[in-house]
Amino acid sequence: MFSHESLKDLCKATFLKIGCSEDHAELATDVLLSADLRGIDSHGVVRLPGYVRLWEVGRINTDPDIKIVHETPSTASVDVDKGLGLIVAPLVMKMAIEKAKAVGSGWISVKNSSHFGIAGYHAMMALEHDMVGIAMTNASPHVAPTFGAERLLGTNPIAVAIPADKEPPFVADFATTPVAYGKIVGMQRKGEALPVGWVQDATGKQTTDAFATHEGGALLPLGSDREHGSHKGFCLGAIVDIFCAVLSGANYGPWVPPFPAYLPLPETSVGEGIGHFFGAFRIDAFRPAEEFKSHMDTWIRRFRAAKPAEGHDRVVIPGDPEREMIEKRKREGISLMDSVVEELKELAEKYELDFPQQR
Amino acid sequence: MFSHESLKDLCKATFLKIGCSEDHAELATDVLLSADLRGIDSHGVVRLPGYVRLWEVGRINTDPDIKIVHETPSTASVDVDKGLGLIVAPLVMKMAIEKAKAVGSGWISVKNSSHFGIAGYHAMMALEHDMVGIAMTNASPHVAPTFGAERLLGTNPIAVAIPADKEPPFVADFATTPVAYGKIVGMQRKGEALPVGWVQDATGKQTTDAFATHEGGALLPLGSDREHGSHKGFCLGAIVDIFCAVLSGANYGPWVPPFPAYLPLPETSVGEGIGHFFGAFRIDAFRPAEEFKSHMDTWIRRFRAAKPAEGHDRVVIPGDPEREMIEKRKREGISLMDSVVEELKELAEKYELDFPQQR
Numbered sequence: 001m002f003s004h005e006s007l008k009d010l011c012k013a014t015f016l017k018i019g020c021s022e023d024h025a026e027l028a029t030d031v032l033l034s035a036d037l038r039g040i041d042s043h044g045v046v047r048l049p050g051y052v053r054l055w056e057v058g059r060i061n062t063d064p065d066i067k068i069v070h071e072t073p074s075t076a077s078v079d080v081d082k083g084l085g086l087i088v089a090p091l092v093m094k095m096a097i098e099k100a101k102a103v104g105s106g107w108i109s110v111k112n113s114s115h116f117g118i119a120g121y122h123a124m125m126a127l128e129h130d131m132v133g134i135a136m137t138n139a140s141p142h143v144a145p146t147f148g149a150e151r152l153l154g155t156n157p158i159a160v161a162i163p164a165d166k167e168p169p170f171v172a173d174f175a176t177t178p179v180a181y182g183k184i185v186g187m188q189r190k191g192e193a194l195p196v197g198w199v200q201d202a203t204g205k206q207t208t209d210a211f212a213t214h215e216g217g218a219l220l221p222l223g224s225d226r227e228h229g230s231h232k233g234f235c236l237g238a239i240v241d242i243f244c245a246v247l248s249g250a251n252y253g254p255w256v257p258p259f260p261a262y263l264p265l266p267e268t269s270v271g272e273g274i275g276h277f278f279g280a281f282r283i284d285a286f287r288p289a290e291e292f293k294s295h296m297d298t299w300i301r302r303f304r305a306a307k308p309a310e311g312h313d314r315v316v317i318p319g320d321p322e323r324e325m326i327e328k329r330k331r332e333g334i335s336l337m338d339s340v341v342e343e344l345k346e347l348a349e350k351y352e353l354d355f356p357q358q359r
Numbered sequence: 360m361f362s363h364e365s366l367k368d369l370c371k372a373t374f375l376k377i378g379c380s381e382d383h384a385e386l387a388t389d390v391l392l393s394a395d396l397r398g399i400d401s402h403g404v405v406r407l408p409g410y411v412r413l414w415e416v417g418r419i420n421t422d423p424d425i426k427i428v429h430e431t432p433s434t435a436s437v438d439v440d441k442g443l444g445l446i447v448a449p450l451v452m453k454m455a456i457e458k459a460k461a462v463g464s465g466w467i468s469v470k471n472s473s474h475f476g477i478a479g480y481h482a483m484m485a486l487e488h489d490m491v492g493i494a495m496t497n498a499s500p501h502v503a504p505t506f507g508a509e510r511l512l513g514t515n516p517i518a519v520a521i522p523a524d525k526e527p528p529f530v531a532d533f534a535t536t537p538v539a540y541g542k543i544v545g546m547q548r549k550g551e552a553l554p555v556g557w558v559q560d561a562t563g564k565q566t567t568d569a570f571a572t573h574e575g576g577a578l579l580p581l582g583s584d585r586e587h588g589s590h591k592g593f594c595l596g597a598i599v600d601i602f603c604a605v606l607s608g609a610n611y612g613p614w615v616p617p618f619p620a621y622l623p624l625p626e627t628s629v630g631e632g633i634g635h636f637f638g639a640f641r642i643d644a645f646r647p648a649e650e651f652k653s654h655m656d657t658w659i660r661r662f663r664a665a666k667p668a669e670g671h672d673r674v675v676i677p678g679d680p681e682r683e684m685i686e687k688r689k690r691e692g693i694s695l696m697d698s699v700v701e702e703l704k705e706l707a708e709k710y711e712l713d714f715p716q717q718r
Contacts, residue, residue, distance in 0.1 A: 074463040075640060107463075144668070160594075170597070172597070172598060177588070195587070197586075223537060228554070238529070239521075287429060287436055306507040308508060308563070
């Protein structure tokens with residue numbers, strides 16, 4: 001078990017070592033740790049060695065020159081110069097927020113980027129401005145389209161953060177697949193079979209084999225199969241891909257570069273790096289913010305008070321489980337798998353960093 | 360079998376009879392028939408008698424005064440004065456397109472409206488302007504949130520239309536549930552059992568009983584159950600509800616008024632009518648339109664060329680099946696169920712309208 005402060009120190013020291021400025025190292029650390037605190041372990045410090053390896057092979061630039069390629073009062077496309085997604089994403093989200101201040105809403109499509117951590121972090125930046133925040137990213141291909149037997153889409157998450165008044169904000173942050181890829185990796189480690197409806201094999205048939213994705217298989221889109229609406233999950237993943245990459249000039253579909261630095265880049269490319277899409281709009285660009293937020297309280301309370309299904313104790317409002325996890329982990333610390341601790345230790349040794357005490 | 364022109368005549372005559380202007384009657388007819396032509400039978404002429412009954416009981420105003428309640432350069436909230444959704448939705452979508460022309464994007468939340476037909480029609484209006492179009496609506500509650508045993512959300516559809524160059528446009532238009540409610544009604548008529556994963560009973564347990572929704576049951580969100588990501592479908596339905604209604608001042612959640620005029624309005628209300636949300640953004644607010652559209656061709660062709668799963672012959676691009684249906688129905692005509700024909704005949708008699716010849 002590690003305190004989140006001690007992991008913060010390790011992350012920040014690492015980002016400084018690979019050439020990030022003080023501000024950028026702080027920002028990247030905040031984004032990364034927010035995943036661990038919120039319980040989205042697959043996107044937290046577990047990825048730190050991976051980011052460093054991408055920098056080692058020259059796929060990440062830790063001193064990026066962020067350039068607006070084109071803009072209108074409410075939109076922009078931005079080239080983030082191979083920057084670390086963890087850093088450039090919140091910087092671009094700030095630009096979207098500034099546009100929303102000026103003309104009601106701001107929408108920015110980003111190219112030439114890399115993995116940006118959890119989408120929810122960036123979307124939530126809008127909340128303190130009484131704005132709704134939206135963040136999406138495309139990702140390397142793990143998902144087959146409905147009726148397809150090829151991996152052509154990433155798990156392409158969508159995050160939407162909406163402020164309330166007395167109630168905590170509504171924060172949705174989800175992959176457009178039945179489960180995130182990290183969950184399948186967890187089942188592989190435990191040697192467990194998957195539920196039907198998560199993955200398919202190389203021929204496109206559903207399977208419970210947790211290793212099917214290693215043998216030409218693929219994740220299924222949200223909905224799992226055509227009868228249960230997987231074509232809608234495919235639509236969602238496709239829309240994220242198009243907004244993030246076709247709009248900005250990044251790579252899309254099967255051309256999206258992989259996260260692991262040991263994997264070769266696709267032989268051809270259709271754009272630069274991976275893509276993101278950010279949106280922010282002012283509540284009071286539609287309606288007085290106090291009025292809206294009071295109705296959001298009513299909305300949240302009505303859903304929270306819903307009669308529960310048998311065997312369940314309550315309807316969960318998007319954002320609730322993560323808030324509970326933050327409290328718990330700030331209090332009790334963050335537990336990491338042994339293999340992750342080993343990898344972080346190696347990283348600390350290689351880059352001569354203090355390794356935090358476990359408690 | 361009816362020619363779509365003959366059904367057009369019937370619809371237009373009906374809308375004129377209930378007080379629509381020539382232009383509005385033409386527009387409502389175009390929206391309604393577009394559903395029949397696209398094969399979305401649940402949203403076409405089958406609903407004509409329902410719209411008339413809403414007018415008869417005074418829940419629809421056929422001469423609405425559409426007012427902007429609040430606006431910024433890129434956003435607005437609009438009160439459509441109890442107008443017919445079929446008419447006011449395309450008029451408001453035009454306003455979003457005008458905003459996009461001026462400042463790159465336009466986003467409008469609408470209150471005091473009624474059923475607007477298929478979301479895809481309104482989203483597709485953006486295409487001829489080289490814009491991306493987005494349309495959503497909330498709807499009367501048929502869907503239970505994950506872990507809940509109450510109907511609190513509509514099937515709340517999302518439509519996104521994206522232009523391409525040589526390829527036809529990408530048009531996604533889908534309810535945020537495994538299936539649209541119309542499909543369940545169809546199974547009821549045939550006396551068939553439903554697949555597991557579409558509906559739950561009054562206790563919140565999944566059931567194959569097609570009539571479960573008549574006895575306190577509910578539709579499930581896209582994803583079907585928690586293990587397969589129904590909380591993500593719940594998030595989507597909730598986001599649509601909030602963007603359409605909490606932002607505009609319409610009714611949301613269980614307070615959304617029903618479509619059938621014989622059902623009483625909810626005893627309390629939290630806003631006015633039902634709500635919609637429209638968005639439009641110029642492609643060239645991000646990137647030269649020709650460049651984008653050529654990459655959309657690449658995107659579409661790559662997905663269309665994907666290796667098919669065993670037992671299937673191809674990956675379907677969103678919009679393809681509807682385009683094929685339009686060709687077929689323009690050629691062969693539109694077939695209506697006997698019960699629908701009877702209802703339309705009664706309507707024609709009551710309002711002294713010519714009834715089209717079947718062929």
